[in-house]
Amino acid sequence: MFFKLIRKNSKRNRKENGLFFSSLVISIVAFYIILSLSSQDVMVFLKKMESDAVDRLFQIIPAFFVMTLVILFFLIYYASKFQLERRKHEFGVYLMMGMRRSKLFGMLLAEDIGSSLAALVTGLPIAILLSELISLITAKCVGLGIVGHQVTFSIQAIIITAVGFLVIKLVAFLILSGKIAGQEIGALLVDTPEGTKKQFPAGVYAVSFVLGIICLAVAYSMAIGGTSWATLRKMSETVLIGFVGMLLLFYGMRFFIDRLARHSHGGTALRVFNFRQVQENVIRKSSTLSISSILILAAICCFGAGIVIAFSYGNEKGNIHIMDYTFENYEEDQKQGVANVKKLLTDNGLDQDFSDLFEVRVGHLIPGVNDDYDVFDLSSVMSRVEQLPDSEDKDILLNNLEYESYPYLISLSGYNHVLELAGKEPLTLADDEATVFKGSEFTSDGINGILNDILADRPEVAYLDHKMYLTGKIQNTPLITDRAITLSFALIVPDEVFDKYTWDSTIYLNGVLDQSKVKGDNLLQGIMQMNDKLAQIDFTSKNITYESYLKNMGRRMFYIVAASYITIYLAIIFLIIANTVIGVQFLMGQQKSGRRYKTLIRLGATYELLCRSARKQINWYFGMPVVVAGISSIFGVRAVLTLVSGMISNSIGDAMLLAAAMILLLCVVECIYMAFVKRSSNRYLLTLMVPEREE
Known part of the structure; x- marks a missing residue:
């Protein structure tokens, strides 16, 4: 019975938290691909051509892996906290029915291990297939389609990916389960409303919004003009000004949302309710939204620059094959x-x-x-x-x-x-x-x-x-x-x-x-x-040296791997974290507002009406950081291309058009994330439609 309950809960959790589970699978795929570079046949060839450069690249990769593991830990902690808080009432019922806290801990640990193994079993095969596909595409981009490709997979990459992923999952679980285990049964059975934050006059928010725009304008002008890339100090100043600008911008957004709520009388049903819900979430979590927007902006810049560099080297005009060797004497x-x-x-x-x-x-x-x-x-x-x-x-x-x-x-x-x-x-x-x-x-x-x-x-x-x-x-x-x-x-x-x-x-x-x-x-x-x-x-x-055509091919391929692989890898990680945080935060806020939805149900609101209301809130909630990041990316991508202009053969204008296409592709990804959140929201609202017994 106990193990049957664990299987049932694990299956239900994966279904209810499909967004989080999918994010974990994508992270596992990204981890394996970046860790398995050394075993790809393209990299084996490249190591013969550019051994020193490849060795330096392999030395950098573990640092990227550790950094992204730390970032992913906070994502897992944040999302797992939402899942456990969502089940607090369930845990309280278990304890009231006589389940020991140690047994409850064992049940939750088994569920967490089961979900982690399910993510690994799902993600690793996908990662191995994508790794082979990327290897072939990379070879094709640099004209190396003649490589005798052999299917390979890295046991070391599989082990490191699995161990790293399981460790951060376990650490996050132990911290959160300790907090749950320490709560009294009464605290578990009763939802604790989130406290309100102090409100300031509307003029404070308006000034904050204007200052945020000014800071962002200064940061982007420094980056596009090339000032930021001159020294590390200038780069730090640009990042700091941009970060402060984004925080001020989102902090000031509540001014405009408040105005929209005040002038939203009439129109579609629950219009005022929608804006008040969005306003409350922005007031409570403006810093989280601004950081998520920064991560989306970083993802767009990394992805756009990585794709531009890859296509630039793949289509470089000077990459024609004429001679096989050149001998030079001194x-x-x-x-x-x-x-x-x-x-x-x-x-x-x-x-x-x-x-x-x-x-x-x-x-x-x-x-x-x-x-x-x-x-x-x-x-x-x-x-x-x-x-x-x-x-x-x-x-x-x-x-x-x-x-x-x-x-x-x-x-x-x-x-x-x-x-x-x-x-x-x-x-x-x-x-x-x-x-x-x-x-x-x-x-x-x-x-x-x-x-x-x-x-x-x-x-x-x-x-x-x-x-x-x-x-x-x-x-x-x-x-x-x-x-x-x-x-x-x-x-x-x-x-x-x-x-x-x-x-x-x-x-x-x-x-x-x-x-x-x-x-x-x-x-x-x-x-x-x-x-x-x-x-x-x-x-x-x-006093004679010689150069072969394959040496140059290896050098071009190294640029593709070093610049494109890493930037695209970081883009995927940033995008996963930003969207998962936004989605989980909205669902947590929706759960905190459960009593409001129940009141609307008593007043006659239908399930379809509540779903439409939630969808509009999600559109606003995702739209704000995404739109700000999208507008900022016009300048951000241009700034990054200024940095790598010496590495691309395309003109800046052509590179911006290619980057714009990649931004549109990421917009499709955002729509997919929003669809996941809307689906989870609809499932939660459906549970509220069940009439409650009144004793």
Whole structure:
């Protein structure tokens, strides 16, 4: 009978508290995914490419896990407190019927363990499936769809997730059960009404609301302007001002809700009652609502930034595959250095593994007299830009061109070879012509459009006494495989001009693997096998380094994992906590107002009418923090994108559009949470419809 009662109570609790149970399941899923990164096949590949960076990432993950466990503990404590208080009358009846307090404690402990195991059994399989799906999607985003995927799961992640989750659940239960066990039977059987808070004049709340808006405006202007990111102190000031602003804003909201309640006579049934209920909840819990709104704002900012970074690296224009290897030598005689590379490859029988080995030469212009580096005149181009209508692209371009008085030169023959491998038309230049090269990381479609219009008129530029004309269109095809070596501005010139006007040129030797050596078109395996062969050659003693295409792929994937995984993980945790707190708080307030609902029932209110009333209250109660967070996210996401602008290839405008789509997706999530709360509210109101016996 005792165990049957436990099973019945556990099943009922999960049904009545579906919002809380679902939040626990989602938290378990998030915990496993972040902890199992090291076992994903994508991460195994990444560790070979970027071992140091990945090791640092793995060192950070436990800190994130512990931090979120602490935050989740308070959520579990808060929600469990609501569940136990909701059952106080039930506990009092058990004790009156002769159940010992120790047996009551054992029953509650068994119920808690049962619900925890049910959450783990539900969440872990979902987590394992999602982990595999995320691994595949990540590989696809960076062009690694050729990975031979194997289904894996981390036993260590399962154990740590289960242990961490069970520990915080048990600690929360022990604290709460101790408080319940110490209460007298009479206190358990009688609901204790919540005390009222001191009221201030309406002007105090109005001033608080205005000050809150001012503080938020100051915080967002500091963040968007970049001031906040300058130092840790500035960042702390911004966060503090924003936090105070949010507290003042919600504290002052009761002024407007009071006005709505005062002018809500007539209209729909129970309209005044709805606003008074909302007003009372805001008065009692304005700080909780403001913190929940801050958490939702943090979730939106993290989620928006994480998705933007992931899509930016997944769709980066410079991520095209042309060469498989680039060899660089550090000999003073660059030609001899290249000959040394070729000799090493030949001596080790690796030259036959390459279908193509070709040189790309890059060098600085020769300085002027007395080492004058201000030798290149772009005034004709800049004057054309200055005549254009004002725009952000114009300002960026002018600022960049001011510093291009000592550009790099690129040899035409080497660059044309790159274009041919990329399937593009080679360039044809006369001795007095040059084409502009800009790395894709340092430009945008708008800036390229401006320059292409100007280059169409062949503007005249000058290098000391040598006149030349800029022609063609902006070029941005990668010269080598190493993305760490990029050029913001360079000129592609004929080889004779390059030889005449450069003095410290570097010769890169690019290699393309023979397709006959790449079995089954498996580029990954081909390059990995070549890496193993190259690792056996002592390049260091010859002052030679090399970079592979997969090395760059691993670097891009690391950015996706480090930035996207963690930000999205934090977004999920923040969103779960904020929405669960709001939902549980509303249901607790509704229970405290049970006598009011019973009075309405005696006055003739129907179940449908009460449900409509509760739904409207929920819309207001969720809507206030969500709307404030949504409006704030317009500035918050923009501020975060200002911080990570160097990590994304999209323009800020495009990134904001993508982030806006993610915000709309989170709005759908909010609607789902509200539906859960409304369903729980309807079940509670249904219990009030049962007539009470009057002795």
